Amino acid sequence: MTYDIDRIEALLDEGVRDKVYPGAVWAVGDANGIRAQGIAGVLDPDEPDVPMRADTVFDAASLTKILAVWSCIGALWEDGALDLDQPLGTFWPEVSGQPLDAVTTRQLLTHTAGLPLRAQLKNLYGTDKEDIRRGVLHERLHRPPGEAVEYTDRAALILGYLAERLSGQTLDHLATVRIWQPLGMDSTRFGPLPDQIADRCAPTELDRDTDTHLKGTAHDFSARLLGGVCGIAGAFTVLDDLAAFLRYMLDTSTAPQRAGFGPGWTATSLTIQTGTLAPVRGLFWHTAPGTAPVDDVWVHYGFTGTGTWISPRQGRWAALLTNKLYYTRDRQPLADVRNAFRGLAFSPGGSAPM
Incomplete structure (x- = not known):
């Protein structure tokens, strides 16, 4: 397997110059390990002499949905504790007789459950965790289940609650014991992070309340509202841990x-x-933009600027971690970088590595 490392480095260096992100950490590899990796830019533009590092800790944002929720739901499914097509109301008393009664786990994982499109937890339910849980599990649907594919954070939040219900454990403990510890992902954890770890964390968006960039505290408001642990976001990770996770896949x-x-x-x-239905989806993963089904390249992103790609057919994976939210919420500049990075990491037509 060969990669055009010079072109990857030039692409990511250009993103730094164009202020798409302050810095980036990347790797590409296969089941045997990392085949190429690198860094670009700085950790924090306010400290221009401090470069980005391979062990920089990143706010995973929606990669939490993969690292914690998708993996834990998979563990429960493989344990035989969960039938993806059994209506939730038939085994989960909290949603029996509620709008979620007939929704299935598979519909939650494919974003076809008809859930409201936005979280809006504080506005709708206040700040008490139990009030939020009750409100989310009893909220009316946006449309009938199975009618459309519509991405919503609520799917992962509900699945996180479901994993906790079936396992009798909190999501952070379940993910740590069943997924992260066995894979040696020792730097992956939910926040808020202790100071000694937060010092290695890439800062994200400016917090208007403190006039400082968030660092070691989840950017996602729902995660912060729920104490740092929820299915939507809240996990922090490093490149080597993502490599271990993707290799295992x-x-x-x-x-x-x-x-x-x-x-x-x-x-x-x-x-x-x-x-x-379109757009096509697997279970939480979706096909990478600009690819065809034959390419077999699947992706999941995080709003802070994180992303992971994997292709079983090609036997390859890739990870790109940035802190693009330091500068902007505008999605398109990073989308262009991501798509170009994916194009350099995977073969068109889905050919396997030599």
């Missing part, structure tokens, strides 16, 4: 121990699960 024998999910869950998730 390609080959479970690469890990120190077997994690809660295995090849059955990965294979099911990285296939189209939305039938004739």
Whole structure:
């Protein structure tokens, strides 16, 4: 397997110069490990002499949905504790007789459950965690289940609650014990981070209340409202931990121990699960923009500027971590960089590496 490292570095350096992000950390590899990696830019523009580092800690944002929720739901599915097509109301008393009664886990994982499109937790339910939980689980649907594919943070929030219900554990403990510890992901954890770890964290958006950039505290408001732990966001991670996670998805024998999910869950998730609906989705993962089904390249992003790609057919994975929110919420400049990065990391036509 070969990569055009010079072109990847030039692409990411250009993103720094254009102020798409202050800095970036990236890697590409296969089941055997990292094949190429690098850094670009600085950790914090206010400290221009401090470069980005390979062990910089990033606010994973919606990658939490993969690292914690998707993986833990997969563990429960492989345990036989969860049927993806069983209506939630038939085994979850909290939603029995409520709008979620007939919704299935598969519909939540494919964003076809008909949930409200925005979280708006504080506006709708206040600040008490139990009031928020009750409100989310009893909220009316935006449309009938199975009618459309519409991305919403609420799907992951509900699945996080479901994982806690079925396991009898909090989401952070469940993810740590069933996923992160077995894979050796020792730097992945929910925030807020202790000061000694936050010092290595890439700062994100300016907090108007404190007039400082968030660092070690989740950018996502819902995660902060819920104390740092929820299915939507809140996890922090480093490049090496993502590499371990993605390698395991390609080959479970690469890990120190077997994690809660295995090849059955990965294979099911990285296939189209939305039938004739568009845009097509697997289970939480979706096909990478600009690719065809034959390419078999799947992706999940985080709003802070994170992203992971994987292709079982090509036997490859890639990760790109940035703190683009330091500058802007504008999505398009980073989208262009991401798509170009993906194009350099994966082969068109889905050819396997040599």
